[in-house]
Amino acid sequence: MQPPLSMVSRLxxxxxxxxxxxxxxxxxxxxxxxxxxxxxxxxxxxKPSDIATALWTGFVEGLYWTHLAxxxxxxxxxxxxxxxxxxxxxxxxxxxxxFGRLLFPYLVAIQSIxxxxxxxxxxxxxxxxxxxxIVLVTLITFFPVLINTISGLSVVDRxxxxxxxxxxxxxxxxxxxxxxxxAAHQIFAGLSVAVxxxxxxxIVAEFAGAQRGLGVLLLQAQANLxxxxxxxxxxxxxIIGLAATMAVRGLERRxxxxxxxxxxxxxx
Amino acid sequence: MQSPLEPxxxxxxxxxxxxxxxxxxxxxxxxxxxxxxxxxxxxELALATGEFVSVVxxxxxxxxxxxxxxxxxxxxxxxxxxxxxxxxxxxxRDVSFIFQDAVMLPWFSVMENVTLxxxxxxxxxxxxxxxAGELLDRVGLTGFHNATPMQLSGGMRQRAAIVxxxxxxxxxxxxxxxFGALDALTREQMNLDLASIAEASGCTVLLxxxxxxxxxxxxxxxxxxxxxxxxIAEMIDIPLPRPRNRRTLAAPEFAALCDRVREHFQHPxxxxxxxxx
Numbered sequence: 001m002q003p004p005l006s007m008v009s010r011l012x013x014x015x016x017x018x019x020x021x022x023x024x025x026x027x028x029x030x031x032x033x034x035x036x037x038x039x040x041x042x043x044x045x046x047k048p049s050d051i052a053t054a055l056w057t058g059f060v061e062g063l064y065w066t067h068l069a070x071x072x073x074x075x076x077x078x079x080x081x082x083x084x085x086x087x088x089x090x091x092x093x094x095x096x097x098x099f100g101r102l103l104f105p106y107l108v109a110i111q112s113i114x115x116x117x118x119x120x121x122x123x124x125x126x127x128x129x130x131x132x133x134i135v136l137v138t139l140i141t142f143f144p145v146l147i148n149t150i151s152g153l154s155v156v157d158r159x160x161x162x163x164x165x166x167x168x169x170x171x172x173x174x175x176x177x178x179x180x181x182x183a184a185h186q187i188f189a190g191l192s193v194a195v196x197x198x199x200x201x202x203i204v205a206e207f208a209g210a211q212r213g214l215g216v217l218l219l220q221a222q223a224n225l226x227x228x229x230x231x232x233x234x235x236x237x238x239i240i241g242l243a244a245t246m247a248v249r250g251l252e253r254r255x256x257x258x259x260x261x262x263x264x265x266x267x268x
Numbered sequence: 269m270q271s272p273l274e275p276x277x278x279x280x281x282x283x284x285x286x287x288x289x290x291x292x293x294x295x296x297x298x299x300x301x302x303x304x305x306x307x308x309x310x311x312e313l314a315l316a317t318g319e320f321v322s323v324v325x326x327x328x329x330x331x332x333x334x335x336x337x338x339x340x341x342x343x344x345x346x347x348x349x350x351x352x353x354x355x356x357x358x359x360x361r362d363v364s365f366i367f368q369d370a371v372m373l374p375w376f377s378v379m380e381n382v383t384l385x386x387x388x389x390x391x392x393x394x395x396x397x398x399x400a401g402e403l404l405d406r407v408g409l410t411g412f413h414n415a416t417p418m419q420l421s422g423g424m425r426q427r428a429a430i431v432x433x434x435x436x437x438x439x440x441x442x443x444x445x446x447f448g449a450l451d452a453l454t455r456e457q458m459n460l461d462l463a464s465i466a467e468a469s470g471c472t473v474l475l476x477x478x479x480x481x482x483x484x485x486x487x488x489x490x491x492x493x494x495x496x497x498x499x500i501a502e503m504i505d506i507p508l509p510r511p512r513n514r515r516t517l518a519a520p521e522f523a524a525l526c527d528r529v530r531e532h533f534q535h536p537x538x539x540x541x542x543x544x545x
Contacts, residue, residue, distance in 0.1 A: 159367060159369055160371060162341060162367070162371075163365075163367065163371045164388075165341060165359055166339055166341070166359045166363075166364075166365045167359075167384065167388045167389075168359055168360075168361060168388065168389070169388045173388055177373070177388075178373065181373070256375075258374040258375045258416060258418070259374075
């Protein structure tokens with residue numbers, strides 16, 4: 001007798017859940033051992049234990065909080081403003097036809113310019129405060145959401161729009177009942193790209209000139225040749241990035257309840 | 269004078285008023301700037317009120333174009349399509365359309381999908397839900413009112429689509445190969461159900477189909493079409509008694525009528541023959 005397939009996959013899922021932390025511990029242990037055994041200079045590579053210590057003191061002594069708050073503020077408000085603008089402009093461009101089609105190639109061209117390159121300019125204009133960072137993050141998140149909104153709304157399921165035509169739906173009803181939900185998946189793809197870019201954008205903007213933020217902390221650690229502190233900030237950034245991605249994904253799963261979930265057993 | 273006791277749909281004299289009329293209809297599609305494809309040529313067809321007409325023909329004979337003209341999604345290149353004497357310019361509330369695919373919106377439940385026409389028309393939703401519930405039960409979807417379309421089988425989705433089409437109490441029901449995607453067993457059951465639904469609703473029905481026995485089983489009249497450009501090759505009256513049911517399928521007259529339709533598609537070597545089995 002073979003066990004049913006669902007049970008096999010469930011067992012495999014449990015195995016994954018057990019293996020993942022074990023693997024992480026093994027890698028960290030190996031890392032620690034290698035640094036000690038090979039007598040690697042602490043300038044080149046920090047030990048995981050030193051990184052953990054740096055993280056601990058960073059939080060306990062209160063060094064991190066203001067910087068963390070600054071980066072999160074820039075990232076979240078920039079992301080919210082940028083994606084809201086991207087969504088609204090995307091809707092406007094697709095709904096008001098011809099003009100949008102003229103604009104689209106330019107938008108794609110602008111999209112391929114690295115927006116982070118404007119950071120020095122924006123800081124020159126708006127100063128070292130939060131404002132300039134939020135503007136850069138807004139700019140960086142705007143485009144992926146815009147492009148995805150436009151392409152999502154442009155793909156029209158002919159059968160569905162025919163149905164709406166036969167039911168004498170007006171333009172607004174067709175938009176709300178069919179076109180927007182049809183495009184939602186694509187829009188969310190744009191949002192998950194944007195949320196990662198938001199973090200990148202705020203760090204790069206901080207590099208270009210800031211008083212507070214995790215980017216500033218990274219530069220300070222670099223100036224002090226404190227490798228462990230730099231790694232500690234990278235750990236923080238990884239956690240923020242992961243949390244933000246998961247938040248967008250969670251929202252998508254909630255709002256787009258009808259989409260089939262692929263890779264149900266996927267531990268991510 | 270028209271007698272109220274007269275059976276509907278048979279060759280009648282005096283005639284009841286025609287519900288849907290195609291008069292000398294041609295349709296051409298623009299392929300490129302100058303090239304056109306002629307899909308329909310000289311279609312002359314009148315459906316009496318309450319009549320059930322099936323259209324059979326090979327792929328690409330313009331059957332679907334015929335329906336799209338009737339529902340007002342297309343305008344004829346020449347001739348007129350009229351309903352109750354008025355030319356069709358755009359979709360109307362008293363005409364329902366059933367697509368090849370059920371076209372259920374996955375973000376709505378079965379109930380929400382089925383009541384969509386009333387929601388769009390701004391009608392009484394409480395009443396609509398009540399009526400939808402009854403109709404869903406009648407087509408065997410009891411217990412699936414709040415399911416999502418994804419949870420239904422293809423046949424169940426198409427039943428829901430039929431309910432959606434009936435919600436507005438249409439005078440005319442247009443169906444574009446509604447069971448084309450279903451397996452043979454489901455299809456047979458759907459035909460039995462559709463026969464009783466159509467008989468009960470009193471709608472005028474125009475059904476496009478690939479299935480010869482299905483066309484004969486359901487209709488008062490079968491229209492056979494030729495390949496591109498689509499012309500009417502023959503109209504065959506189907507004087508089988510109603511209600512149609514399993515016994516109809518076993519009747520020798522039924523087989524004879526099917527054979528008569530099939531003859532059109534079985535000239536040796538003809539392209540039309542291969543499409544039908």
